[in-house]
Amino acid sequence: MRPRGCVPRGWQSENLKGPDRMLRITGGTVYDPANGINGEVRDLDVEDGKFVSSVTGGRTIDATGLVIFPEGVDVHTHVAGGSINFARAMTPEDHRRTQAFIRSQTRRSGLGGMAPTTFATGYLYAGMGFTTVNEAAVPVLSAPHTHEEIADIPIVDKSCLVLMANNEIMLDLLEAGEYERAKRMVAWHVWAAKAYGVKAVNPGGVAAWKWGKDAKQRSEPVEGYKNTTPGSIAASLAKIIDELGLPHPIHLHCNNLGAPGNVSTTLETMKHLEGHRAHLAHLQYHACGGDDWHAMKFEAAQLAEYFNAHPNMTTDAGAVLFGDTVTITADGPWQHLLYKLTGRKWGNLDVENETGCGIVPSSYRPSNLVNAVQWATGLELLLLIDDAWRVFLSTDHPNGACFWRYPEIIQLLMCADYRKECMAQLPPEIKNRITLPEIDRECMSFENCPVEMERIERAEIQQCIAA
Amino acid sequence: MTCTLGEVKNRADFIVYWGGNPAECHPRHFTKYALMPKSQFLPRGRKDRTMVLVDIRETKSVKASDVFLQVRPGKDFELITVLRAMIKDQPISEAQIAETGLSVEQLQDFVARMKAARFGVFFFGMGLSMTRGKHMNSAALLTLAAEMNAFTKFVAMPMRGHGNVTGADVIMRWQTGYPFGISFNRGYPRYNPGEFSTVDVLVRGDTDCAFIIGADPGATMPKPAIEHLKRVPTIVLDPHVTHTSKMARVHITTAPAGISAPGTAYRMDEIPLPLRPALESPYPSDEEVVRRIKETILKKPDWMGERPQMLTTQV
Ligand SMILES: [Zn+2]
Numbered sequence: 001m002r003p004r005g006c007v008p009r010g011w012q013s014e015n016l017k018g019p020d021r022m023l024r025i026t027g028g029t030v031y032d033p034a035n036g037i038n039g040e041v042r043d044l045d046v047e048d049g050k051f052v053s054s055v056t057g058g059r060t061i062d063a064t065g066l067v068i069f070p071e072g073v074d075v076h077t078h079v080a081g082g083s084i085n086f087a088r089a090m091t092p093e094d095h096r097r098t099q100a101f102i103r104s105q106t107r108r109s110g111l112g113g114m115a116p117t118t119f120a121t122g123y124l125y126a127g128m129g130f131t132t133v134n135e136a137a138v139p140v141l142s143a144p145h146t147h148e149e150i151a152d153i154p155i156v157d158k159s160c161l162v163l164m165a166n167n168e169i170m171l172d173l174l175e176a177g178e179y180e181r182a183k184r185m186v187a188w189h190v191w192a193a194k195a196y197g198v199k200a201v202n203p204g205g206v207a208a209w210k211w212g213k214d215a216k217q218r219s220e221p222v223e224g225y226k227n228t229t230p231g232s233i234a235a236s237l238a239k240i241i242d243e244l245g246l247p248h249p250i251h252l253h254c255n256n257l258g259a260p261g262n263v264s265t266t267l268e269t270m271k272h273l274e275g276h277r278a279h280l281a282h283l284q285y286h287a288c289g290g291d292d293w294h295a296m297k298f299e300a301a302q303l304a305e306y307f308n309a310h311p312n313m314t315t316d317a318g319a320v321l322f323g324d325t326v327t328i329t330a331d332g333p334w335q336h337l338l339y340k341l342t343g344r345k346w347g348n349l350d351v352e353n354e355t356g357c358g359i360v361p362s363s364y365r366p367s368n369l370v371n372a373v374q375w376a377t378g379l380e381l382l383l384l385i386d387d388a389w390r391v392f393l394s395t396d397h398p399n400g401a402c403f404w405r406y407p408e409i410i411q412l413l414m415c416a417d418y419r420k421e422c423m424a425q426l427p428p429e430i431k432n433r434i435t436l437p438e439i440d441r442e443c444m445s446f447e448n449c450p451v452e453m454e455r456i457e458r459a460e461i462q463q464c465i466a467a
Numbered sequence: 468m469t470c471t472l473g474e475v476k477n478r479a480d481f482i483v484y485w486g487g488n489p490a491e492c493h494p495r496h497f498t499k500y501a502l503m504p505k506s507q508f509l510p511r512g513r514k515d516r517t518m519v520l521v522d523i524r525e526t527k528s529v530k531a532s533d534v535f536l537q538v539r540p541g542k543d544f545e546l547i548t549v550l551r552a553m554i555k556d557q558p559i560s561e562a563q564i565a566e567t568g569l570s571v572e573q574l575q576d577f578v579a580r581m582k583a584a585r586f587g588v589f590f591f592g593m594g595l596s597m598t599r600g601k602h603m604n605s606a607a608l609l610t611l612a613a614e615m616n617a618f619t620k621f622v623a624m625p626m627r628g629h630g631n632v633t634g635a636d637v638i639m640r641w642q643t644g645y646p647f648g649i650s651f652n653r654g655y656p657r658y659n660p661g662e663f664s665t666v667d668v669l670v671r672g673d674t675d676c677a678f679i680i681g682a683d684p685g686a687t688m689p690k691p692a693i694e695h696l697k698r699v700p701t702i703v704l705d706p707h708v709t710h711t712s713k714m715a716r717v718h719i720t721t722a723p724a725g726i727s728a729p730g731t732a733y734r735m736d737e738i739p740l741p742l743r744p745a746l747e748s749p750y751p752s753d754e755e756v757v758r759r760i761k762e763t764i765l766k767k768p769d770w771m772g773e774r775p776q777m778l779t780t781q782v
Pocket of ligand 1: 076077078136281282396
């Protein structure tokens with residue numbers, strides 16, 4: 001990930017000579033919370049990839065009537081690699097009903113939809129003002145494939161995270177207390193997969209899934225091991241990643257995804273990670289209270305409160321939007337559960353030595369209580385976490401919704417009335433299970449709202465730079 | 468429900484080959500992945516594994532198997548359906564079992580072995596996927612594997628072969644969303660095997676040019692398709708003289724991929740394997756030829772004209 005501030009791609013000084021080094025954007029309405037610019041109409045001048053007070057010559061873009069804001073960064077998405085490509089194979093009926101991109105002299109053809117093709121992925125992200133996307137799950141064995149797909153995603157910058165937390169060699173080393181060798185092993189994997197950081201999915205759980213089991217308890221040993229627990233795997237990895245000085249912290253997908261009562265697992269995990277940097281992926285899926293599906297309620301408020309008090313953490317929402325999608329995750333056990341719940345198609349792909357991935361087409365419906373609660377929770381997390389610089393907009397594409405639906409989430413965040421309208425469709429039993437109706441924060445006002453749209457995106461960039 | 472071959476090598480203690488003859492068609496499959504290898508979880512190698520062969524006739528693979536189930540030709544789907552019922556203890560009539568050509572005892576033994584396995588795998592070949600029932604057979608077997616996961620770990624995997632078919636399939640999928648049988652004639656990818664597959668397009672005579680890379684349709688396709696290839700300008704890229712290249716208007720000799728030209732091949736489980744050339748070749752690679760042709764075409768004036776960038780609804 002090489003964030004470049006607000007400079008359009010292709011305008012880096014190393015590529016350009018003469019007048020091409022200069023760019024002037026005139027007449028746009030500029031939002032830049034980091035610099036306190038709130039909706040001013042002004043001109044922007046760029047020289048050698050940096051903003052300057054003025055330039056002479058070069059290209060001019062007339063942006064009259066347009067909004068200029070910092071680029072978006074998608075910190076957690078699945079756009080390239082074996083699993084999304086498996087999902088493409090499983091959804092030909094969706095390809096046929098979705099939007100089509102037509103080939104031209106400068107553009108390749110492609111299809112949008114639940115699992116867009118690579119070229120379409122670049123066009124769709126760029127069309128929303130995003131410039132950087134992070135493919136969040138790469139098994140080291142098929143990393144060359146992932147990079148080939150990444151090379152076919154145009155316009156945006158790409159990075160990826162290599163999966164580690166179920167690597168058998170890794171688990172064996174941790175079991176034997178060989179911490180230094182485990183550390184070298186992580187470093188080698190990051191190098192071999194050409195990754196930006198490390199992703200830990202359901203530590204120990206996928207390894208157990210290979211025998212058809214799951215890792216449910218953080219403190220109990222993983223199937224086949226005596227001392228290694230999900231908690232100890234996550235804590236060791238976080239420590240290793242900090243010591244190696246990787247720019248991105250451990251990217252953690254906690255255990256017990258989507259299962260009622262998992263909020264206690266998540267909170268316990270956060271406590272294990274105190275003293276280390278950590279990024280908690282798609283937090284919405286890890287915020288369920290209650291003991292079973294009927295008593296299920298979401299505990300966004302509780303999580304947000306803990307999160308607000310712990311600046312070592314960042315997170316992304318993993319928000320859900322109603323509609324059809326296809327879910328893919330390296331969390332095989334959860335996918336098998338989803339298959340049993342929905343009875344729909346199920347694809348599963350286990351990759352030797354580290355990971356597996358499950359694929360289930362699914363839809364989120366407002367009339368379904370669990371889905372409705374998930375929808376509200378994603379928004380609650382985005383609204384209740386005070387420090388906008390630490391929470392990312394994400395749907396865990398394509399799991400919660402497709403990335404090209406982000407503008408819908410932004411509208412929900414910016415407009416309390418629109419949220420109320422949407423909440424009217426939810427089943428009446430939802431009362432007392434969510435806190436969304438009590439939140440009237442609107443992310444519109446620049447002065448007092450922390451989760452203002454532009455600011456989120458700015459935050460993401462800042463985070464990347466800081467990270 | 469699938470996995471990579473390394474998983475099979477390390478974990479599978481119960482292996483079923485269905486409708487294939489790996490001893491002759493995939494000779495390295497037994498020794499490299501499925502039967503012989505010793506692993507952390509299967510330290511005694513072959514002794515820790517059970518192999519069942521399901522086929523319509525005795526092949527050389529039978530010798531390698533522990534159990535051979537000779538299914539009546541064309542009754543694979545029925546057999547899978549019976550097994551799906553039996554694993555769930557649903558009632559099955561004797562006539563239904565007799566229809567498959569196997570005995571109750573054989574099937575009960577098979578089901579017991581499947582359930583006793585720690586990690587089971589079905590490898591299915593063309594004998595299942597290309598005979599009566601075609602993809603319905605494969606789908607049924609995949610469902611059986613999915614349902615077996617209620618009892619133990621089970622996966623299913625097709626036995627694919629012939630060069631880098633898997634690689635072509637994988638790339639077409641990420642670029643177009645579909646594996647094969649794709650038409651671009653409306654400016655965006657559409658999929659319809661049986662209409663847009665190469666053989667159908669040629670038989671109907673829908674193309675006015677053919678560009679063939681590393682394949683020999685002249686040896687395998689039906690006569691009307693070959694006749695059409697002779698009629699239109701056909702361009703062949705191949706290291707060898709082939710049936711197709713003999714009838715082609717142009718044959719460009721290229722370096723053999725994997726031997727003299729570098730690249731990536733995809734194993735049948737979609738794991739990419741980088742290939743480094745062992746020998747030098749005086750000929751250009753396929754990739755270089757295609758790139759140079761593309762560069763030349765791009766120099767021509769824009770023949771596409773005005774068209775929309777995007778369609779919200781496909782036509
Ligand atoms: Zn994810």
